[in-house]
Amino acid sequence: MNNTMKPMGSIGFVETQYLDLHGPIRLDSGRELRDVRVAYETYGTLSPERDNVILVCHALSGNAHAAGSAKTAPEASARDGFGAEDRDGAQGKGLGWWDGMIGPGKAFDTDQYFVVCTNLLGGCNGTTGPSTIDSATGRPYGPDFPVVTVADMVRTERAFLDALGIERLAVVAGGSLGGMQALEWAVQYPGQVDSIVVIASTHALHPQGLAWNAIARESIMRDPDWQGGHYYGTGRKPDAGMGVARMVGHVTYLSGPALTDKFGRRLQFADDIRHTIVEPEFEVESYLRHQADSFVKRFDANSYLYISRALTYFDLAREHGGGSLEKALENVKARTLLISFSSDWLYPPEASDEIAAALTNLGKPVENHLIDAPYGHDCFLLEEARQTPLIRDFLSRKMAS
Amino acid sequence: MNNTMKPMGSIGFVETQYLDLHGPIRLDSGRELRDVRVAYETYGTLSPERDNVILVCHALSGNAHAAGSAKTAPEASARDGFGAEDRDGAQGKGLGWWDGMIGPGKAFDTDQYFVVCTNLLGGCNGTTGPSTIDSATGRPYGPDFPVVTVADMVRTERAFLDALGIERLAVVAGGSLGGMQALEWAVQYPGQVDSIVVIASTHALHPQGLAWNAIARESIMRDPDWQGGHYYGTGRKPDAGMGVARMVGHVTYLSGPALTDKFGRRLQFADDIRHTIVEPEFEVESYLRHQADSFVKRFDANSYLYISRALTYFDLAREHGGGSLEKALENVKARTLLISFSSDWLYPPEASDEIAAALTNLGKPVENHLIDAPYGHDCFLLEEARQTPLIRDFLSRKMAS
Numbered sequence: 001m002n003n004t005m006k007p008m009g010s011i012g013f014v015e016t017q018y019l020d021l022h023g024p025i026r027l028d029s030g031r032e033l034r035d036v037r038v039a040y041e042t043y044g045t046l047s048p049e050r051d052n053v054i055l056v057c058h059a060l061s062g063n064a065h066a067a068g069s070a071k072t073a074p075e076a077s078a079r080d081g082f083g084a085e086d087r088d089g090a091q092g093k094g095l096g097w098w099d100g101m102i103g104p105g106k107a108f109d110t111d112q113y114f115v116v117c118t119n120l121l122g123g124c125n126g127t128t129g130p131s132t133i134d135s136a137t138g139r140p141y142g143p144d145f146p147v148v149t150v151a152d153m154v155r156t157e158r159a160f161l162d163a164l165g166i167e168r169l170a171v172v173a174g175g176s177l178g179g180m181q182a183l184e185w186a187v188q189y190p191g192q193v194d195s196i197v198v199i200a201s202t203h204a205l206h207p208q209g210l211a212w213n214a215i216a217r218e219s220i221m222r223d224p225d226w227q228g229g230h231y232y233g234t235g236r237k238p239d240a241g242m243g244v245a246r247m248v249g250h251v252t253y254l255s256g257p258a259l260t261d262k263f264g265r266r267l268q269f270a271d272d273i274r275h276t277i278v279e280p281e282f283e284v285e286s287y288l289r290h291q292a293d294s295f296v297k298r299f300d301a302n303s304y305l306y307i308s309r310a311l312t313y314f315d316l317a318r319e320h321g322g323g324s325l326e327k328a329l330e331n332v333k334a335r336t337l338l339i340s341f342s343s344d345w346l347y348p349p350e351a352s353d354e355i356a357a358a359l360t361n362l363g364k365p366v367e368n369h370l371i372d373a374p375y376g377h378d379c380f381l382l383e384e385a386r387q388t389p390l391i392r393d394f395l396s397r398k399m400a401s
Numbered sequence: 402m403n404n405t406m407k408p409m410g411s412i413g414f415v416e417t418q419y420l421d422l423h424g425p426i427r428l429d430s431g432r433e434l435r436d437v438r439v440a441y442e443t444y445g446t447l448s449p450e451r452d453n454v455i456l457v458c459h460a461l462s463g464n465a466h467a468a469g470s471a472k473t474a475p476e477a478s479a480r481d482g483f484g485a486e487d488r489d490g491a492q493g494k495g496l497g498w499w500d501g502m503i504g505p506g507k508a509f510d511t512d513q514y515f516v517v518c519t520n521l522l523g524g525c526n527g528t529t530g531p532s533t534i535d536s537a538t539g540r541p542y543g544p545d546f547p548v549v550t551v552a553d554m555v556r557t558e559r560a561f562l563d564a565l566g567i568e569r570l571a572v573v574a575g576g577s578l579g580g581m582q583a584l585e586w587a588v589q590y591p592g593q594v595d596s597i598v599v600i601a602s603t604h605a606l607h608p609q610g611l612a613w614n615a616i617a618r619e620s621i622m623r624d625p626d627w628q629g630g631h632y633y634g635t636g637r638k639p640d641a642g643m644g645v646a647r648m649v650g651h652v653t654y655l656s657g658p659a660l661t662d663k664f665g666r667r668l669q670f671a672d673d674i675r676h677t678i679v680e681p682e683f684e685v686e687s688y689l690r691h692q693a694d695s696f697v698k699r700f701d702a703n704s705y706l707y708i709s710r711a712l713t714y715f716d717l718a719r720e721h722g723g724g725s726l727e728k729a730l731e732n733v734k735a736r737t738l739l740i741s742f743s744s745d746w747l748y749p750p751e752a753s754d755e756i757a758a759a760l761t762n763l764g765k766p767v768e769n770h771l772i773d774a775p776y777g778h779d780c781f782l783l784e785e786a787r788q789t790p791l792i793r794d795f796l797s798r799k800m801a802s
Contacts, residue, residue: 029676147676207664207685208657214686215648218693221679222641224625229678240623244645247616256609256746263608265716273714275430275548277630277706278622282713284608285615292619305678312683313674315666345657 009104011043011068011096016119016126021159025121031146035135038160039064039119039126043102044110046166053166054108055157056098056117057174057181059380060249060307061299063125066117067102067110070094100384107384107391108173116164120181121156122148122307124300131232131300143229148306150177150314154184158192171395172334173197175380176347177311183355186334187320193334197391200344200380202351203325204315209346212252213308216245220301229302242301243292250291255343255376259284326358336366337394339387341379367394410505412444412469412497417520417527422560426522432547436536439561440465440520440527444503445511447567454567455509456558457499457518458575458582460781461650461708462700464526467518468503468511471495501785508785508792509574517565521582522557523549523708525701532633532701544630549707551578551715555585572796573735574598576781577748578712584756587735588721594735596799598792601745601781603752604726605716610747613653614709617646621702630703643702644693651692656744656777660685727759737767738795740788742780768795 016039024032041064046053056066071094096117101107108115119127122145130145161169172182172193179201186196205213220226223241231237251259263284267273273281280286321328338356340349349370356368369390373379380387417440425433442465447454457467472495497518502508509516520528523546531546562570573583573594580602587597606614621627624642632638652660664685668674674682681687722729739757741750750771757769770791774780781788 143678147678149676204666206657207660207666207683208652208655210666210683210685211648211652211660211689214681214683214689215645215652217678218648218690219620219645222624222645224641240625244616244620244623247612247619248649251609251612251616254609256607259608259612265605265608265611265719275550277544277548277618277710280615282608282611282615284612288612288615289619309678318666 008106011099011103011110013071014041014043014065014068014096015071016041016064018126019160019163021156021163023159025152025156025159027146027152027155028149029147033121033128033146036121036128036156036159037126037132038128038156039123040160041065041067041096041117043067043115044113046114050166051168051170052113053161053169054113054115054171054173055161055169055185056102056108056115057153057157057172057178058097058117058120059174059176059178060304060311061295062097062178063123064117064119064127065096065125066098067096067115068099070096097381101387101391107388108171109392113170116161116166118157118160120153120177120307122153122303122310124303127156129300130229130302130306140232142232142302145302145306147309149310150180150184151188151319153310154181154188157181157185158189167192169193171195171197173199173391174201175199176201176377177307177314180311180314183316184314186332186336187316187328190331190333195335195337195395197337197339197394198352198355199339199387200341200347200377202347203328203355204317204351205312206348206351209252210312212248212346213312216248217305217308219244219248220305226301229305231301237296238301239296242296242299242304243289245304246292246295247288250288252346253377255345255374257343258375261374263287325354326361329355329358329362329364332359332362332364335394336364337391338366338368339380339390340368340370341376341383342370342372343374344377344379346377409507412500412504412511414472415442415444415466415469415497416472417442417465419527420561420564422557422564424560426553426557426560428547428553428556429550430548434522434529434547437522437529437557437560438527438533439529439557440524441561442466442468442497442518444468444516445514447515451567452569452571453514454562454570455514455516455572455574456562456570456586457503457509457516458554458558458573458579459498459518459521460575460577460579461705461712462696463498463579464524465518465520465528466497466526467499468497468516469500471497498782502788502792508789509572510793514571517562517567519558519561521554521578521708523554523704523711525704528557530701531630531703531707541633543633543703546703546707548710550711551581551585552589552720554711555582555589558582558586559590568593570594571799572596572598574600574792575602576600577602577778578708581712581715584717585715587733587737588717588729591732591734596736596738596796598738598740598795599753599756600740600788601742601748601778603748604729604756605718605752606713607749607752610653611713613649613747614713617649618706618709620645620649621706627702630706632702638697639702640697643697643700643705644690646705647693647696648689651689653747654778656746656775658744659776662775664688726755727762730756730759730763730765733760733763733765736795736799737765738792739767739769740781740791741769741771742777742784743771743773744775745778745780747778
């Protein structure tokens with residue numbers, strides 16, 4: 001079959017579904033989580049052999065709505081990559097965050113594959129997280145929610161797929177924190193994953209990335225409205241601190257040149273400066289405020305803290321290799337596709353190169369592609385056209401073999 | 402005289418002095434500031450011809466104490482460049498922020514020159530700023546302090562030097578915002594400046610730099626303890642927001658590789674992760690908290706807002722050239738020395754290159770040096786040994802001519 005010539009289609013309308021897991025999830029911390037609910041969406045048709053499943057994993061602020069149009073458009077879309085709003089316009093508000101990559105004829109082709117996306121453990125979009133009611137107390141977990149790791153997220157995905165009767169995965173794919181989950185799958189369940197697609201990701205975030213995440217969390221926790229994490233039901237929530245956290249995150253997701261191209265030093269409201277401290281003055285200042293305001297409406301601050309912590313903890317070499325990345329990857333059986341972007345300074349290409357080198361040294365099949373693109377880390381949400389042929393080629397070689 | 406062979410000495414103990422200006426300062430905003438006091442220090446001896454004056458201008462968080470040891474050690478030194486505390490140890494707490502550059506036999510040689518450093522307008526270390534009592538009301542200005550620009554800072558420096566009976570400057574020198582002041586001097590008072598030394602600076606901060614500064618200001622202004630700027634005397638001040646602002650600033654002053662070299666992903670308190678959200682876990686997280694805590698003790702939040710705003714407004718081409726940098730620099734008479742650092746992503750070498758190109762096109766004397774060094778923007782405070790010969794050579798050629 002010629003994968004590249006088929007016209008691309010849309011998933012159409014989809015609705016997020018929910019599944020309650022029967023058993024508890026055993027966590028890295030030693031604690032257990034009971035009564036875990038998982039929000040998910042599926043696209044395409046499960047083959048009778050159940051061998052065509054792609055698990056798509058989302059990043060920090062994503063959710064289970066990866067593709068198609070939501071039946072009820074959310075207040076603000078998770079499709080908030082740089083420029084995504086410009087491109088989609090109002091009608092795009094309900095589009096999944098990776099709609100350009102998932103659908104008939106797209107990179108993850110729903111004519112061939114059964115694509116599953118779950119909201120991750122600790123999230124705030126349907127899967128159990130800090131804002132969920134703890135059945136033991138009748139109140140939201142808040143800061144009593146156990147600290148979860150990427151490995152715990154993957155264990156939850158494993159338990160969820162068990163409940164769906166899916167044992168093997170043809171592909172686990174994701175960008176950023178989603179790519180960490182794909183790597184963790186390949187390490188934790190080597191016999192159950194045929195291929196992983198790891199985009200704009202890393203085996204361990206670099207120290208500057210740790211710093212940005214620490215600053216974002218500090219900003220939330222220093223907001224008095226955070227109230228030690230017990231803000232649910234108080235009528236107050238740490239929007240001020242969350243807004244600043246989002247601004248920090250947003251700038252790290254973009255490249256400097258992209259900000260220059262989009263905004264330059266243009267003033268927002270007048271031909272000349274107005275000598276104001278409190279009002280935004282430059283276009284980029286207004287843009288950041290807008291990003292902050294729309295984010296706090298759709299995302300829970302405690303979830304942000306927990307997920308940010310999980311992605312800074314993630315460290316394949318420490319967790320699985322006693323400090324050696326190669327040792328950590330020793331048991332991987334999946335074929336690996338790595339994609340990184342030249343302007344991504346938060347998850348830089350060097351991290352993918354290190355993974356590729358370790359796998360190559362181990363004699364394992366790996367493809368490592370660097371895409372020269374200007375938008376920084378957000379490229380994984382934006383550069384669909386250039387990722388698509390790489391992914392389709394990688395997957396088609398497997399199908400043919 | 403052989404400048405390069407002389408042993409370097411120390412300024413010894415110095416005390417900050419204060420001078421009250423007689424006339425008002427007319428500001429870019431159209432407002433006037435009366436009763437302006439200027440904090441300053443001087444090093445070396447004024448020549449009978451008053452032709453050996455170097456004005457040194459400080460950056461965002463600096464003060465008038467540029468060199469020597471303070472008689473009374475401040476609570477926390479402004480000498481807070483990356484690693485400065487490590488190098489100086491406890492005894493260095495009272496050292497001026499550019500002590501490595503100013504003194505007998507140093508880059509700015511006090512055996513030859515009379516070096517003057519003032520705290521800038523809007524600051525919080527002795528010169529009139531938002532925390533100063535407004536004589537018209539008997540209360541601190543707070544947010545009623547007029548918004549000041551780099552040009553206003555330079556006007557204040559001009560008025561201060563008038564009061565000292567100093568008309569011409571042999572050199573105006575500074576790094577970062579200090580370099581902006583040097584450039585502004587050369588443009589605003591072309592007949593009164595022989596040379597400028599502009600280090601790790603720019604003619605206009607790039608949009609990502611605008612973004613970081615906007616985030617820092619937002620963090621302060623969103624802290625409820627900021628109280629619209631009226632926090633003086635309330636027993637509360639926006640330490641939480643200021644701390645986050647400082648963390649953001651601090652990471653932008655360093656390079657990613659410098660953070661990796663210094664901290665890596667080392668854990669602070671244990672051999673393994675402790676599964677904690679609220680406690681710092683990585684060394685870099687503890688370091689940032691320490692930076693935040695020490696900064697809020699020594700710096701006023703309103704001053705931070707005003708100075709951050711001034712440096713984002715600064716734009717030589719817009720202010721003086723109708724959008725053209727070359728036109729803005731048309732009347733410059735000073736010789737120009739530019740120094741930038743390869744790893745400085747906040748004030749990148751490209752900005753210096755643009756200034757050099759414009760001056761060269763105008764046929765004006767300019768030297769442009771790029772120092773390959775790993776510490777980011779803070780290099781201007783740290784790489785004294787490599788800046789010194791460039792500055793001494795540049796200045797000696799003038800002395801010889």
